[in-house]
Amino acid sequence: MPSSAILLRLSALSAFFAANFMSPLSAAHFPGELPADEVLAGRHPFPPSPAVYSAAAVPLRLEGLDRARLGAVPPPGVHPRILLGPDQLPDLRARLRDTNVGRALHANLRQRLDRALRDPAYWGGELFRVLAAGDHAAARALVAEKKGLPPGIGHYQPFATVLTLEALDALLAEDAARGRAVATAIATYAELVLPGIEAELRQPLADDVWRSAPPPDATGWDALGTRTAMGYHQLGYAYDFAHGFMTEAQRASTRHAIAAATHGRLWMGARLPAHFRNWNWIAVALGQPLLALAIEGEEGYDPRVFDLGVRVARDYLTYGVSAQGLSTEAVGYTQFGLVWANPFFVAAQRRGHDLLGHAHHRATLDGYLQTLVPGRDRWLSGGDGGDSGPALWTLAMWSYFFPADPKAAALWRTVVSASPKAAALSGNFHLVEPLLWAADDPALGQPLPADGADLAALGLPAIAHDTERGTLIARTGWDKNAAYLQLENRVDVASFLPGRPKNRRPLA
Incomplete structure (x- = not known):
C-alpha cells in the first residue's frame, strides 16, 4: 500500500494544481467534473459498465446468515446504532465475559487503553486528560506545542481511536464516571478540530475530502487533514459509543464536526465509473459513509452519502x-481495505442492503482457501502482501454472522485457533470489530487437524481456474506434503509459482 509520505505528496500535489490552475468558480472540483451534489444524487457521466459483470447479474448467497446477530437499527437519536443496537449490549457483555475469544480481546482492549492513557512515553494520555477536563485553551496549546496531534496507536489508527476505545470500554463497563469523562473529551476534541475542517473545506477541491488539503496555517494538521482529524471513521464510533454519556451540547458539538466532514462531500472512488471501483483504496474510503452513519437521522446527516457508499461497496x-473469490490484488493486501469495508458491509446489511450475501463476497472464502499453501502457515497470491492471508477482522465477520459455515470455520481455525498462545488475539490491530463479533472458540490453542482433514472435507476442487483473474491453482491434496502450483497471467502481471513443501516460498 502507498506509504504515508506518498499520500502526503499526492495531497500536496492536488492542492498545488488546484491553487495554480483552477479558477475560483470551479475550485470545488476539477473542470468537467460533475459537482458533488449531482454525484450524490446518482448522476453518472460515464457509459454503462460492462454488462457481463453487472451487479444485476451477480446472485445472492445468504444461506447461513444469522440475521438475529445483525440486530435491528434503532430509531434516530438512539445509540449505539452503527454496528449494533442498545438491545444487543447485554449479549455483547456476556460474550466478552464468558467466551475465551471475548475475554482475550477485551483484555487486549484494556491493555491498549492502559498504554494509550497512562504510559508517560505517549503524550496522548496528557492530551486526553486536558480534553476530558474540557479545557479548550490547554488542548490547543498542547497540540501547538507538539506541532500536531499525538501519533496513532497502530497502523492507520489515529489519535481519535483512543477516544473510541475508551468510549467503548466505558459503555461495556457501564461506568458513568468514565463515560462522562470520555464524552467531554470527545466533544472537546470535535471542537478542537472543527476550525481546521472548516478551513480545509474552503480550500480548492474541497467537495472531495480525500483530495482536499488543509491550509498551511492549520495548527496541528497533517496533509491528510480531515481524514486524520476524524480518525477516518473513529470519531463516528466514539460518538456512537459515548452518546448515552453526553449532554445535549456535547452531542451537538460532535455531530456538527461529523456533519461538516460528511454532508455533501465525496471521497475516493465516488466519481469513478462502476468498474473502476475495483481496488484496495476504494474499500479504505468506505470509512467516509461509515462515519456519516454515526449521525443517521440526526441534524446534519446526509442520507445520500450512505446511499452512494452502498453503490460503491457493491x-x-x-x-x-x-x-471465484479472487481480488484484483493479493489476499494480504486486500485486508487493509477491509478494515473499513467490513464494518460498512455489516452496517449496510443491518439496513437491508445485501452486501454480505453478494456472491463474489461469499466466494472470497473459497479464494482464501485455494491460495492457502500446503502446511497452512502462509498464503500465495500475486502482488504486495501475497504471502499473508485473511486478517482477524475479516475472519471474525464471517465466523460471527455465518456461524455454521465450514469454510469460515476452517479459516478461523487456521489463523486464530492454532496461533501459539492465542497470539492472533493480541497486538495493535484494528480491534473494535473483532471485539464486537467475538464468539467462543472450543479449538483455541489446539493443534490443527492432522493432514488437513478438515480442509479436504470441504470438497474444494483440486484445480481452481479463474478466467477473470487469469489464475490457475492446482494441488495434489490438502496435507502438508502436497504439491502446489499456481499460475497467473493477467494484463498487469504474470508469474509461475510452484511452492516448495519445506518453506513454501515461490521458486525464483
Missing part, C-alpha cells in the same frame, strides 16, 4: 472480486 465486490 461495485467494489462486483468488479474488484471475481466470481
